[in-house]
Amino acid sequence: MDIWPPEKRSAVMARIRGKDTKPELIVRSLLHRAGLRFALRRKDLPGKPDIVLPKYSTVIFVHGCFWHRHKGCKVATMPKSRQDFWQAKFEANVARDKRNQRDLKEAGWNVIVLWECQVERDPFATIEKVLKAIRPDSPTLDYNTLPDKRTILKAAESRHQWNLSNDTNS
Numbered sequence: 118m119d120i121w122p123p124e125k126r127s128a129v130m131a132r133i134r135g136k137d138t139k140p141e142l143i144v145r146s147l148l149h150r151a152g153l154r155f156a157l158r159r160k161d162l163p164g165k166p167d168i169v170l171p172k173y174s175t176v177i178f179v180h181g182c183f184w185h186r187h188k189g190c191k192v193a194t195m196p197k198s199r200q201d202f203w204q205a206k207f208e209a210n211v212a213r214d215k216r217n218q219r220d221l222k223e224a225g226w227n228v229i230v231l232w233e234c235q236v237e238r239d240p241f242a243t244i245e246k247v248l249k250a251i252r253p254d255s256p257t258l259d260y261n262t263l264p265d266k267r268t269i270l271k272a273a274e275s276r277h278q279w280n281l282s283n284d285t286n287s
């Protein structure tokens with residue numbers, strides 16, 4: 118994503134918003150490898166969490182750093198034009214996230230928020246954290262059967278490209 122200048126990046130991100138993002142695919146693939154079964158974007162839950170683990174009463178959001186305003190993250194840039202528009206939009210996004218998380222917690226869900234940059238930087242550590250949070254007494258990822266980080270990232274990348282090129286509606 119760094120190949121795009123900030124202005125262009127916003128446009129690109131707007132286009133892929135709501136699709137399976139690369140980090141989302143990475144998280145799903147690793148959770149799957151850890152033996153977890155999950156549902157995707159359950160529409161009946163506040164904020165349509167990206168991943169739902171009913172067995173562990175846990176929902177996971179894989180937040181895009183730009184849209185959800187990851188604090189202190191270099192991806193959370195402010196577009197140069199129409200700043201009022203963006204500012205309002207970002208504030209609404211953050212407020213909505215907060216509200217959704219509160220509602221989910223009140224309904225008895227554990228809420229885990231992962232940031233895209235965190236997933237891309239260290240997918241394994243990120244998943245270890247998730248596993249620890251949802252089942253503290255269970256084994257974690259089996260590194261003997263796990264492809265290396267490069268392979269995982271590449272697989273997600275090609276899957277993501279495939280999704281984009283097959284998405285003619287946006």
Ligand SMILES: [Zn+2]
Pocket residue numbers: 182187190191192232233234235
């Ligand atoms: Zn970030």
